[in-house]
Amino acid sequence: MYRERASRLPGAAVWTSVPSGDGGPGRVLPDGCMDLLWHDGRLLVAGPDTRAHVAGAASAWAGVRFRPGTAPALLGVPAHELRDRRVDLADLWPAAEVRRATARVHAADHPARGLEDVALGLAASAAPPDPLLTRLVAALDAGRPVAATADELGIGARRLHRRSLAAFGYGPKTLARILRMRRALALARAGVPFAETAAHAGYADQPHLAREVRSLTGVSLRELVPPDSRARSRTEP
Known part of the structure; x- marks a missing residue:
């Protein structure tokens, strides 16, 4: 089951996806956006898709979806380097920063709330959208x-x-x-x-x-x- 709400970060959305019981894969359609993800205790980044991404439906996910064009300034990586990819945040950031972000998610009452807190922290120190x-x-x-x-x-x-x-x-x-x-x-x-x-x-x-x-x-x-x-x-x- 997929649920989504508006984020406290303007233009972003916070979402969760849990197994629905039908066992079928989920199809994520291209939308011009990038996401910060939480899955199995790991932080990942979903790059911009040029085609549908088919994901297994056997486990839970949480994410913050950034509006088009805003995520690279927050995450510190050009979008084209992540096109059609799902990448561990540890491959993009220094280990100490990933540990702090992971701890922030763990400390929240729900991973989605923790991800939103991380996103808000990134936005507070980033340049405004172009x-x-x-x-x-x-x-x-x-x-x-x-x-x-x-x-x-x-x-x-x-x-x-x-x-x-x-x-x-x-x-x-x-x-x-x-x-x-x-x-x-x-x-x-x-x-x-x-x-x-x-x-x-x-x-x-x-x-x-x-x-x-x-x-x-x-x-x-x-x-x-x-x-x-x-x-x-x-x-x-």
């Missing part, structure tokens, strides 16, 4: 084209690509694809027919939407949108 990258995410999430967004931000395409690699783990075009897919899934799960979802989310047509979803997640759109939610929305007044 406003240019914040504007980039907002523009792409609103469906603005990458080239037009670069012009509006007053930054060249190559420079924007370099900064995006460090902040997001990939270039702005990949980030735009992922954010567009997330918009489409939200619409489809709210009961919007797939053809209308494709149009509203900025795809050429429904087959384009279907290809992109499968490319990024490894499964079809219908597998990600339960039929009962679509039927419920169609019958509600």
